[in-house]
Amino acid sequence: MTEHEQYEAVVVGCGPGGAAAAATLARSGIETLVLERGAEPGSKNVSGGLIYAEESAPYTIDDLFPDFREQATERPATKNYIHNISGEQVATFDISQLHHHDTEWADAVLRREMDSWVGERVHEMTRETGGGLLTDVRVTGLLRDQGEIVGVEMAELDPIEADIVVAADGVNSELARDAGLMDWEEPEEWFQGVKAVVDMPPEVINERFDIDDDEGVAHLFSGDLFEGVRGGGFLYTNEASLSIGTVFHLDSIAAERAEPHELLDSLLTHPLMTQWLGDEYEEREYSAKLVPDSKKVAHESPHRDRLVLVGDAAGQMQAQGPIIKGMNHAVTAGALAAEAYTTAKSRGTPHDAGRRYEQKLNEEGVMDKLRPTSYDIVGKLGETDSIASLTDTIAESALGRFGVRTLGEGVLERLFSSPRLMAMMPDTRTPYVTIPKIIAEELGEPVTDENTVEPPELDDRIGDLTYDVGDPHIELIDNSFKASGTAVTACPVSAKDFGGGCYRDEHVQTNGSEDHVVSLDTQPCVECGTCAVVADTHWEHPDGGKGVEYKDG
Amino acid sequence: MPEIDPTEYEIAALGPKITDIDDPEEIEAMLALERDGEDRVPVKTLLEDRLEKLTAEDEAVDPSEVDLSELTVADVANLVRDVDDADVLRDMLEREKDGQDRKTARSQIESRIESIEGSEDEDGEIEEVEHVPPEEKHPDLDHPTDEKQWVEGTVEGTYRDMWVYCETQQGELIDVSREMLGKARELMDDYNADPAGDRGVADDDSSGHYGGDEEGNPEAVVAVLIGDSVGDLTEEVLAYGADRVVYHEDDRLDRFRHKPYTEIFCGMCRDGDYDWRDYHEPRYTLFPATNNGRDLSALVQGELDSGLASDCSGLYIESAMISNPAKTGQAGDKREFERILHMKRPDFSGFEYSTILCIDKPNRDFHPQGGSVIPGSFEIPEAEPEPEGEVVEHEMDLEESWFHVDVTDYDQLDEGVDLTGHDVIVAMGRGIGDSPTEGIELGLDLVDAFEDADLGLSRGVITSSYSFDSHVEQYIGEDRQIGESGQVVEPDIYIAAGISGAIQHKVGMDESDTIISINTNTDADIRDFSDYFIQGDLFEVLPRLTEAVESGELPTALQEVSDD
Ligand SMILES: Cc1cc2nc3c(=O)[nH]c(=O)nc-3n(C[C@H](O)[C@H](O)[C@H](O)COP(=O)(O)OP(=O)(O)OC[C@H]3O[C@@H](n4cnc5c(N)ncnc54)[C@H](O)[C@@H]3O)c2cc1C
Ligand SMILES: Cc1cc2nc3c(=O)[nH]c(=O)nc-3n(C[C@H](O)[C@H](O)[C@H](O)COP(=O)(O)OP(=O)(O)OC[C@H]3O[C@@H](n4cnc5c(N)ncnc54)[C@H](O)[C@@H]3O)c2cc1C
């Protein structure tokens, strides 16, 4: 197997994780090739997006890319609130304290702009080492020699061998799955994030949010806004737009047969939003992506042979209560993986980088944040069914309500601001729906502004996206409604009674009997990954440059 | 401080300004300002490019003076490329010899001198390129030309005519065969025309005009048909431009098989004993660049010991000036080759073209000059109503062993459906979901009621899991999809039944003259761009429409039922 093209390091994916790995490798003079399936870095990526620089983190993105904040971000989050909602009752807390805990800075970003700027730097840096950044290339799987991972295979190029393969290919990592390190089995291990970018001139933003040009706001939302589906919402201010989105537990979306776009719409049309959205609603882009829940899926040993996983590919996405931290951990992990390789190489054992990377993740405290021990003990327990409904009942009972009232606003605000408490929260209805709802009912004030926002219909949202349609990239293995019907509702671009989505449910007569089945058209697909988990599919990304192209992300 | 502060400009405004600045220092100062200020990558690149250009101009060296020891061999190579004066080069050579005397640098200069002057040996005589037969050149090989009895054999052979392989499918000529015949006719008509000079006209544009072969006799377009009942097609082939058609029929040739097809083709054009075929091999051959045509072209050209330009999209015959010593036989010499078929083919997915020439060597002929032609590259010519020409049935024993590969099964690929150019399109959408087969049947009934109509589909139907009965199933495929990722049609009447009117469908049909839509839902988007909107169940409305069309009452019926 010597006839393959060789690079010292191959990095798959040029999101924050891959960029950090590549930049750190290039700094050490290691010949690094970066492969990105998008036509440009960022064209495939979605986040909420507040990117954090944690004080305790060994690497932050502006360490690796000087001028990052000036060049690639929108506005810093200078004010932070959480709104607990029950019907029209809303109780608002200032959670700046929780936000500022361990935070050096946090800026809102749009991924197309951020990743493409970072990508340019990555290309410059890696080119110096004899490598570079190649876009429009999709890695299809791992190259193996006698069972051992030695490189990657691509749809567009011949296989490439490398001493280290950094899989930074995101939440739907095909490499992590090829290596058997991750799967797409359990809905409860994932969130689904859906977002709308809303056009708004800077002066209007400044006025409606009462901020200056160099300030920004982060609003978080929880409660019964979403009809019992577990999750919450966010609103972040960009320079000339707002990012408004929802992040829900996938198992809850699946079980409730919830329509993700309707959940987003219920946030957009809540009276509370009127003050910010006004009368003219201009949606620039609708997007969606799976989000890993590190508490459950962060791989404790994210490597095999020459392969290391970083960022979402390794499940390193931390939901700290309402705060979502994925990009920052991807950056840290990417840089640590690169560091691990550099050390391993200097010791003459380049293929031993994985073990060192794992060690660094633990030593640097990254693993502790991703999989807090307190959650393992308290949180998981709270999730077993009987206990979950018990806590729910207690919270709902007069006793629980009394507690909320006597604790009062001050205490609750402090509790919400406790990072430890947030890390311990079990993933049941109680913290997501019941408690915020009760808080709103007991402490909230009614918001009665009339909301006139009319979010676009799903077909218009699809129509506004840009696609370069290639061959179908998802194969439906079992098309019975029983096996795959959940995707009709859970897919963010499909809906019950909507013929224009990816998944449509159909009744088909065959030989006198009627079958309830689903059909699939991947053209409107936004590549979120949801149906890889909730339906019986063979799921791949589209080939390089094909599929959806986000302008904002 | 430079005159222009780049940070005050948008990149678009900056570009034109910068081209006027000739002072590298000025640019450097601007670069520094940009770095400290906005630090925009495109602006920096712009400035750096300009700087590079200016410094390069400054550095432009004079080859007759330059100190060669300061240049790398690569620099020397670049430098000599622009020098056309052999004396200057010889002077450089001397200086290199006196200086570092690098072998590689010397050979760069020497080879440049050679390519300007042609290499001469001591006596000033032109050096012949030595010919070594392949057996001697490659003694390690068993016998490089073992089975190729014609290799080396054909030098200065006689070649005439343009042979065109006409592929058939299901007993009919395929379009590319007609396209090639038309092109061949055009090429050979020009070829046989007298050069402009001979006609007493002062015209440089006589390229491709040779007044026939070397003796002044016209050359022909010879069509080849091979198959099981291709005799029926000879007339048609003549009508599209052939002077002569040679065909071979045999039941065993019902499907393309490369061994017998190759043998037959070569049998016709190399061995065929016809009084008109007084030459060694064809001068030119054309094949279609289809799956079968590519296969056959490679084998035939190999068997005839020539080359092949595959997948061509342009053809012309012209003389060519060639200086390649392998072809001219003499280094440094230019020679004009006449009657060269220029074969243009797209490279890199059509971003670039190369033109392939197939030219004889001094000790080996490369004839026929042949290529395969991408379908659709040329127009289909008008068929001659009463063609004249000779039909020749080729006789030859087909060896049993040529058929030992059996075709046991085959699939017919859809050629695709062209929905453009009809008066009427009836398009069906997911509204047929309750009874898909019936829905398509009703659509087809309506299609039949019109004189010139066809059936289109929304993508929603094509990607559904509906089960269709076999008699309508053949209509369900992407080749009938209308819209962004399907076909774009503009018929006089577009009837959309059970189609919601998604934007991706709309772009494929909204230029139609009259749009009639049938939908149960009055809020369906399609209503916004329909001329007539019929609210109703397509299973009820379509039969009534069909009836109205058949009785010639469509316009009145529409007025009655339409909502819009
Ligand atoms: C709605 C939503 C809100 C979020 N909010 C926040 C937030 O506020 N703050 C935060 O920190 N995080 C947030 N996240 C999470 C965050 O976006 C991710 O954790 C982060 O992007 C992970 O970075 P990464 O580099 O691991 O992967 P990605 O950013 O997903 O990058 C992966 C890259 O790999 C490429 N790729 C994938 N497969 C292949 C292949 N086979 N071949 C070649 N290239 C490939 C992709 O095109 C992509 O460029 C949010 C996520 C969502 C969906
Ligand atoms: C990138 C991309 C490219 C695409 N390209 C194309 C393309 O080229 N062509 C294309 O067509 N689509 C294309 N689509 C798909 C397109 O978005 C729609 O999904 C599709 O056109 C919907 O098909 P439909 O109208 O048949 O189905 P639906 O949208 O489900 O509409 C069915 C309609 O039938 C009506 N109806 C139901 N029952 C009846 C009845 N009994 N009688 C009468 N009416 C009834 C309903 O009210 C509804 O309006 C593309 C999508 C994407 C994302």
Ligand code: SF4
């Ligand atoms: S088809 Fe699957 S991957 Fe594509 S958008 Fe729908 S759920 Fe997401």
